[in-house]
Amino acid sequence: MTNLVAALNAAQQEAVTASAGPVLVVAGAGTGKTRVLTTRIAWLLAESKLHPAQIIAFTFTNRAAREMRSRVADLVGAESSPYWIGTFHATGLKILRAHGDRLGLERNFTIYDTDDSLRTLKRVAGELGVDVKQISPPLVRGLISRWKNEDCGPAAAAAGAHGHIEEQAARLYTAYEEQLRACNALDFDDLILRTVHLLEQHDDVRLHYAGRFQHVLVDEFQDTNPLQFILIKALASEHGNIFAVGDDDQSIYSWRGASIANMLNFEEFFPGTRLLRLEQNYRSTGLILRAANAVIAHNRQRKGKNLWTSGAEGERLRIVSCVDAEEEAASLVTAVQAELTRDLKRSDLTVLYRTNAQSRLLEDALRRATIPYLIVGSVHFYERREVRDLLAYLKLVANPRDLVSALRVINTPRRKLGDVTVGRLAELAAREDLTLGEAATRPGLLEEQLPPAAARRVRAFFSMVAAWRAAEPETAVPSLLERIIAEIDYLQHLAATDADSASDRGENVAELVNAAHAFHEASGGGRLAQFLEQVALISDQDALTDGEGAVRLMTIHTAKGLEFPVVFITGCEDDLLPHASSVWEDHLLEEERRLFYVALTRARRRVYLLHAGRRRRAGVYEPSLASRFLREIPAELVAGAAEAAARPALRQPAASEAAWEADVYHDEIHYYAGQTVLHSTFGSGVVARVEGSGDNLLVTVEFNDHGRKQVLPKYAPLRPLD
DNA sequence: CTGGTCCCCGTTTTT
DNA sequence: CGGGGACCAG
Numbered sequence: 001m002t003n004l005v006a007a008l009n010a011a012q013q014e015a016v017t018a019s020a021g022p023v024l025v026v027a028g029a030g031t032g033k034t035r036v037l038t039t040r041i042a043w044l045l046a047e048s049k050l051h052p053a054q055i056i057a058f059t060f061t062n063r064a065a066r067e068m069r070s071r072v073a074d075l076v077g078a079e080s081s082p083y084w085i086g087t088f089h090a091t092g093l094k095i096l097r098a099h100g101d102r103l104g105l106e107r108n109f110t111i112y113d114t115d116d117s118l119r120t121l122k123r124v125a126g127e128l129g130v131d132v133k134q135i136s137p138p139l140v141r142g143l144i145s146r147w148k149n150e151d152c153g154p155a156a157a158a159a160g161a162h163g164h165i166e167e168q169a170a171r172l173y174t175a176y177e178e179q180l181r182a183c184n185a186l187d188f189d190d191l192i193l194r195t196v197h198l199l200e201q202h203d204d205v206r207l208h209y210a211g212r213f214q215h216v217l218v219d220e221f222q223d224t225n226p227l228q229f230i231l232i233k234a235l236a237s238e239h240g241n242i243f244a245v246g247d248d249d250q251s252i253y254s255w256r257g258a259s260i261a262n263m264l265n266f267e268e269f270f271p272g273t274r275l276l277r278l279e280q281n282y283r284s285t286g287l288i289l290r291a292a293n294a295v296i297a298h299n300r301q302r303k304g305k306n307l308w309t310s311g312a313e314g315e316r317l318r319i320v321s322c323v324d325a326e327e328e329a330a331s332l333v334t335a336v337q338a339e340l341t342r343d344l345k346r347s348d349l350t351v352l353y354r355t356n357a358q359s360r361l362l363e364d365a366l367r368r369a370t371i372p373y374l375i376v377g378s379v380h381f382y383e384r385r386e387v388r389d390l391l392a393y394l395k396l397v398a399n400p401r402d403l404v405s406a407l408r409v410i411n412t413p414r415r416k417l418g419d420v421t422v423g424r425l426a427e428l429a430a431r432e433d434l435t436l437g438e439a440a441t442r443p444g445l446l447e448e449q450l451p452p453a454a455a456r457r458v459r460a461f462f463s464m465v466a467a468w469r470a471a472e473p474e475t476a477v478p479s480l481l482e483r484i485i486a487e488i489d490y491l492q493h494l495a496a497t498d499a500d501s502a503s504d505r506g507e508n509v510a511e512l513v514n515a516a517h518a519f520h521e522a523s524g525g526g527r528l529a530q531f532l533e534q535v536a537l538i539s540d541q542d543a544l545t546d547g548e549g550a551v552r553l554m555t556i557h558t559a560k561g562l563e564f565p566v567v568f569i570t571g572c573e574d575d576l577l578p579h580a581s582s583v584w585e586d587h588l589l590e591e592e593r594r595l596f597y598v599a600l601t602r603a604r605r606r607v608y609l610l611h612a613g614r615r616r617r618a619g620v621y622e623p624s625l626a627s628r629f630l631r632e633i634p635a636e637l638v639a640g641a642a643e644a645a646a647r648p649a650l651r652q653p654a655a656s657e658a659a660w661e662a663d664v665y666h667d668e669i670h671y672y673a674g675q676t677v678l679h680s681t682f683g684s685g686v687v688a689r690v691e692g693s694g695d696n697l698l699v700t701v702e703f704n705d706h707g708r709k710q711v712l713p714k715y716a717p718l719r720p721l722d
Numbered sequence: 723c724t725g726g727t728c729c730c731c732g733t734t735t736t737t
Numbered sequence: 738c739g740g741g742g743a744c745c746a747g
Contacts, residue, residue, distance in 0.1 A: 060736090189737090255734075354734070355733060356735085411723095414724080557736070616738080618738075619739085
């Protein structure tokens with residue numbers, strides 16, 4: 001199997017062929033991390049004669065799982081590829097579906113996503129009389145999530161709670177857990193937490209898995225949280241063959257409970273660990289790497305490494321200073337258009353930002369310039385109201401105890417079942433320990449509390465649901481969905497609710513139906529429960545990505561793991577990148593710096609760094625300073641302004657000083673033959689000829705050191721020296 | 723119970 | 738500036 005590793009460099013080979021036992025590979029951005037993981041799997045299968053079922057690999061995103069699966073399949077063939085390659089959540093789910101009964105879980109449990117959890121929490125807060133103005137449900141949800149990720153139950157949370165807010169949150173946590181149990185539902189964190197409990201409390205189950213999996217592989221190990229690490233350790237508890245790949249410099253999820261300590265202390269957890277480093281980068285130009293190295297060197301919390309490349313130095317990074325965020329958007333468009341006149345496709349260009357809110361302005365500008373663009377993974381398809389409504393119907397069909405879904409759709413479309421009626425129904429059901437549907441069909445029960453007309457309407461709704469449920473076993477998922485849409489006259493409901501958005505929302509409904517058809521075909525007639533599972537764990541970077549001809553826009557977080565020829569990093573300003581909430585504490589600031597590092601290292605060839613002197617926040621202009629991270633990039637790596645102008649862009653206010661760079665991008669410079677100009681790469685020269693105008697302006701320059709060149713000022717800035 | 727109005731608040735990042 | 742929730746008048 002030498003051909004497997006022949007094309008790898010020495011460090012990669014060492015990692016791929018490492019002997020059994022704990023291995024930690026510190027793999028910098030673009031050093032072939034995925035390649036090492038996939039080749040390692042192939043190598044294990046071939047060399048150690050392992051069966052595919054003896055290998056388990058974890059990723060963080062579905063996208064990464066899919067890529068790993070397909071690349072392993074390329075190496076060993078689809079038939080011999082491991083079955084257990086997936087995200088932590090998906091893998092937990094798989095295990096819980098198989099053995100959850102040992103924890104008292106019913107087989108058809110529902111997965112509650114963030115929104116479902118929040119609704120549950122709000123309802124519980126109402127019941128407990130907790131003031132949601134004082135104790136905000138999203139905050140509590142965050143706390144509960146953190147507790148769960150530290151394997152801390154309601155009792156322990158209450159015991160360790162500090163202050164009023166945490167005490168109240170712990171109280172809500174208790175009630176929330178009871179609610180989930182009553183609804184036969186698990187939230188995202190439970191998928192891992194319960195799996196851990198299952199393995200801890202039932203040794204036969206632990207042995208079943210830990211005995212079977214001979215090798216545990218983990219991608220993006222720096223993003224694991226303590227709970228995920230416990231899961232990994234449990235699965236590796238029999239043999240200790242753990243192969244983790246990560247980059248401490250790309251740890252950007254500590255807010256989600258990820259602990260860089262897992263990475264920094266790996267060797268303590270696993271004595272005898274082989275520590276390997278991948279530092280040769282195959283992605284970016286030398287200058288981009290030098291910039292990234294220089295920036296990240298300011299962090300103290302790191303293992304330390306230095307990326308290098310044997311490839312070209314490439315072009316310097318370009319800082320684009322703008323007066324305000326509107327101008328930043330305009331400059332982006334100009335730069336994008338300039339790039340498109342080179343040999344690049346729109347999909348080679350990617351625009352990054354810190355917060356989703358920044359995209360609106362950029363989108364507006366791109367739209368005005370009729371440049372096709374694609375937002376990757378912001379408002380998730382499955383989070384749209386119309387999609388969630390319909391999914392709630394399906395969830396209610398699949399799980400009669402799903403209270404959140406029942407409450408969501410009982411009066412959508414309007415059925416004259418308002419808060420009062422529904423509240424009384426819920427009370428009756430709780431009192432009798434019944435589901436809403438059972439309470440509704442129990443003879444005479446509704447009449448205790450409800451007027452006859454209301455009781456009739458409630459019954460009508462639940463008999464409709466019951467009919468769907470009865471039909472479900474022999475109905476294909478897409479047919480069931482179409483039937484529901486027709487019977488509740490949902491498209492009519494959309495039109496009546498908001499005529500403007502009805503057609504967009506209608507398209508989303510159609511898209512959901514398409515997804516159901518696609519699922520039906522792909523799964524060979526899979527059941528409703530499977531469909532809902534798949535939907536629950538998918539985030540739709542996976543769903544709608546036919547953006548070949550579009551410029552991509554996404555958050556830096558979303559961009560992790562991807563690479564692009566040209567990257568535009570927008571909003572390089574203090575209080576945005578680094579984010580305002582993170583500048584006051586060192587370890588938070590370091591995470592922001594890692595984020596910036598991730599952004600830089602996405603680029604293969606060119607990087608644009610845009611920033612604005614002011615930006616609207618909540619409708620009001622606020623002044624913005626250039627990001628401190630820009631100052632951490634050595635001046636000689638930055639194009640144009642670097643030498644002569646000493647980067648005026650980095651000072652504030654930028655109004656007059658920013659004009660120079662703004663000029664470059666706004667093409668307000670008039671060139672003429674005989675003019676002396678300065679080029680960022682070729683140095684100084686004399687203009688020989690000027691042709692064309694606007695975007696097509698072509699200037700022929702006789703450079704002092706590089707001879708005669710034709711230059712498009714649009715993308716190769718020329719600074720007049722006269 | 724519905725539909726309208728008003729006001730508040732906000733924004734970090736995601737499985 | 739925009740969305741969502743609270744509140745009030747039919």
